[in-house]
Amino acid sequence: MITQPAFDTTRPLARDDLARLAAADIPPGSYVNLGIGLPTRVGDFLKPDSGVILHTENGMLGMGPQAYDDDIDPDLINAGKVPVTETPGAAYFHAADSFAMMRGGHLDVCVLGAFQVSFAGDLANWHTGAADAIPAVGGAMDLAIGAKNVFVLMTLFDKDGSPKLVPKCSYPLTAVACVSRAYTDYGVFLITDHGVAVRDTYGIDRDDLAERLGITFQKA
Amino acid sequence: MATVVSDADQAVSGIQDGSTVLIGGFGPAGQPIELIEALIRGGVTDLTVVSNNAGNGRVGLAALLANGQVRKIICSFPRQADSYVFDELYRAGKVELELVPQGNLAERMRAAGAGIGAFYSPTGLGTPLAEGKERRTIDGRDYVLEYPIKGDVALIKAFRADTSGNLVYRKTARNFGPVIATAAETTVVQVSEIVEPGRLDPEVVITPGIFVDRIVKIAGVSTLAAIGAAG
Numbered sequence: 001m002i003t004q005p006a007f008d009t010t011r012p013l014a015r016d017d018l019a020r021l022a023a024a025d026i027p028p029g030s031y032v033n034l035g036i037g038l039p040t041r042v043g044d045f046l047k048p049d050s051g052v053i054l055h056t057e058n059g060m061l062g063m064g065p066q067a068y069d070d071d072i073d074p075d076l077i078n079a080g081k082v083p084v085t086e087t088p089g090a091a092y093f094h095a096a097d098s099f100a101m102m103r104g105g106h107l108d109v110c111v112l113g114a115f116q117v118s119f120a121g122d123l124a125n126w127h128t129g130a131a132d133a134i135p136a137v138g139g140a141m142d143l144a145i146g147a148k149n150v151f152v153l154m155t156l157f158d159k160d161g162s163p164k165l166v167p168k169c170s171y172p173l174t175a176v177a178c179v180s181r182a183y184t185d186y187g188v189f190l191i192t193d194h195g196v197a198v199r200d201t202y203g204i205d206r207d208d209l210a211e212r213l214g215i216t217f218q219k220a
Numbered sequence: 221m222a223t224v225v226s227d228a229d230q231a232v233s234g235i236q237d238g239s240t241v242l243i244g245g246f247g248p249a250g251q252p253i254e255l256i257e258a259l260i261r262g263g264v265t266d267l268t269v270v271s272n273n274a275g276n277g278r279v280g281l282a283a284l285l286a287n288g289q290v291r292k293i294i295c296s297f298p299r300q301a302d303s304y305v306f307d308e309l310y311r312a313g314k315v316e317l318e319l320v321p322q323g324n325l326a327e328r329m330r331a332a333g334a335g336i337g338a339f340y341s342p343t344g345l346g347t348p349l350a351e352g353k354e355r356r357t358i359d360g361r362d363y364v365l366e367y368p369i370k371g372d373v374a375l376i377k378a379f380r381a382d383t384s385g386n387l388v389y390r391k392t393a394r395n396f397g398p399v400i401a402t403a404a405e406t407t408v409v410q411v412s413e414i415v416e417p418g419r420l421d422p423e424v425v426i427t428p429g430i431f432v433d434r435i436v437k438i439a440g441v442s443t444l445a446a447i448g449a450a451g
Contacts, residue, residue, distance in 0.1 A: 057322065058246040058392050074249060075393040081247040081300070092391055094398040094426070095246075095272075096330040099323030103343060122346075134310055135319050136299035142323030142343045176346035 012185040012203040018153045020045045022111055022183050025151070030108035031055055031101075033143055036080040038153050039111040053089075055107060057139040059098050062090030079139065099139070102146030110147035112140065114154045114182070116169040119215060121179040121191040123152065124171035137174075144175035156184035163213050165189060165196070194218055222385025222432045224414060228258035231408045231436040235264050235373050238291075242329065242369075242400040243271040243281060244376035247300070250393035252377040252410045253280040254438045259375070260284055266291045270329070270369055272322060272396060274298035274306035282306065290315055294369065296322035321349060324366050326399050332368035333402025333431070341366045371404030378427065381411045382420045385429030394426065401431040408434045 007017055015038055023045035026032055033055045034040050043065065046052050054063040056078045063078060064085035072083040101107055116124040123144050126137045144150055154164055165182060182189040187201040187209055197220040201209055210217055225231050232255055235241070241259075245251030260283055267290050274295050275282030282305040284290060293315060298306050309315040320328070321343045331339055340363035344350040354365035376397040379390035387409060389397055401407045414437050 056392070058249070059395050060392050073391065075391040077247065077249050077392055081249075086391070092389070092394055094394055095322070095326035095396045096399045099326050103323055103341070127348075132311070134299040134307055135317075136297045137319055137321050137349065138297040139322040141321040141347060141349070145342045145345070146323075173347045 007202065009200065009202050014185075016041060016045075018183045018185065021188065022151050022153060022181075025181070026050070026052055026109055028052065031061070031106065033057065033102070033107055033110040033147065035110065035112040035140070035143070037113050039113060040078070040080065042111050042153075055098075055101060056084070057095075057098050057102070057143070059093050059095060060086070060090060061093075062087045064090075099142050099146075102139070102142045105146060105148060107143075107147040109149045109151060110143045111151045111153060112143065114152045114164065114179075115171045116164050116166055117152055117154070117179050117182050117191070118169045119165070119167055119191075119196050121150075121177045122169050123150070123174045123179050124169040125152075125174050127172045129172050140174050144178040149180045150178045152179050152182045154182065154184055156186040165213055165215075167214065190220060192218070222381075222383070222429050222435055224383055224435050224437075226436070228254045228410065228436055228438065229261060231255060231410070231434050232258045232262055232373075232375070234406075235259065235262065237264055238266045238268075239264065239372040240268040240270065240370070242371035242374040242404050243269055244374075244395065244397040244400050245281075246272050246392065246395040248276050248280070249391075250377050250389070250395050250397055251276075251280050252375045252408075255375040255377075255408060255410050255436075256280045256284050260287050260289065263289070265289050268292045268294065270294040270325075270371060272296055272325065273300060274303055274317075276300065276302045278305060285309055285315060288314070292316040292318065294318040294320060294325070296320055296325050319349060325369070326396065328366055328369040329371075329396070329399050329403040331366075332370040333399065336368060338365055338367045340364065369403065371400070372406070374400045374404035374407040376400050376407065376409050378409050378411050380413045380415060380420065381409060381432070381435045382415050382417050382429070383435075384417050385409075385432030385435060386420050386422075386425040387411070387427035387429075387432065388420060388424060389426055398427045401427045406433045407431055408436070410436050410438045413437065
């Protein structure tokens with residue numbers, strides 16, 4: 001049983017708290033891929049004795065923390081092209097093997113950012129669909145369909161106040177019905193075939209949250 | 221049979237206008253910058269380039285794009301902090317983009333190299349990148365039909381070769397190299413070191429020499445050190 005870190009539930013969570021919460025929910029010994037940006041922070045909150053092995057899609061298992069100064073090696077980078085280190089027991093492999101690990105269902109957890117998540121677990125995180133935007137997908141679609149559990153870290157509301165947990169995504173999809181959990185500043189959501197349950201809320205009560213999202217929560 | 225050639229210009233000689241060129245690298249790591257520079261000097265045009273990214277800064281693949289030699293790029297992640305050369309060309313309609321999810325990109329080249337006619341992938345299902353593609357339900361799961369990507373030429377960077385063309389790579393600079401090496405008519409490799417047969421442990425060879433046609437040693441620090449690993 002994993003003990004949850006204690007957080008003040010009277011106010012919304014800070015960005016790092018989302019990463020800390022997700023890190024605490026990753027079972028010891030898991031193979032995990034962390035997306036670019038905030039998801040990368042999850043690695044900083046994994047306990048050293050957790051035995052979690054980090055995968056990076058550019059061809060490595062056993063990725064260590066970011067490299068600095070003399071430890072920087074241009075041949076050793078993560079998916080965000082940031083210099084990283086290797087841990088004892090690390091392994092390198094080519095791109096087809098790396099994506100076989102994802103598509104083949106060998107990764108236990110991936111943690112991704114999102115523009116939108118639907119009540120059915122559809123994920124939109126690669127393209128805003130704006131006419132002048134240059135689309136870039138990278139490994140997001142392969143990760144989303146391949147990992148056994150897909151965790152999303154995101155703010156629950158856009159800058160204009162509209163929810164990002166929605167009945168149907170308006171942005172182009174990354175994958176269908178793939179998200180199992182969404183960690184947001186106002187609550188942690190569990191998504192199953194039966195619908196959305198809210199595990200914890202922060203700075204808002206359950207009824208107000210349901211109303212703002214226009215949703216009826218399932219029992220957690 | 222692999223041949224050791226004396227310089228990068230010789231390594232890329234004979235590449236025709238309109239060729240499909242598979243280029244290794246994930247960002248700057250593993251990008252065969254000196255081979256691309258030779259391609260720029262050679263002036264070949266109307267290329268279709270297949271690579272994970274669309275160039276960093278103003279060197280390597282970005283310089284090839286800036287020089288107007290690329291008609292179309294097939295890649296997974298063109299937009300990066302320092303991909304301004306591609307961004308500008310794309311917005312001006314001067315380069316065509318086919319966006320492919322990274323795993324499908326790798327597998328399509330793997331399929332080409334392995335003699336596979338096509339394959340069903342779950343990646344991209346229900347997204348705009350699978351629109352118009354054949355779907356099939358296999359054992360209760362839905363898939364999308366994907367075709368191989370075959371190159372006329374592959375340009376890759378490895379760490380060390382023997383004169384038989386066996387290759388080893390270095391850390392995450394391996395990335396697409398071993399896949400791309402299998403998928404083209406002619407595979408050209410730049411390495412930091414070439415050794416005699418017998419000097420590479422056969423147990424650790426990553427790309428067997430059967431996939432390699434031309435090897436060139438590029439002495440000194442690669443220009444990728446100059447761009448750094450950022451972006």
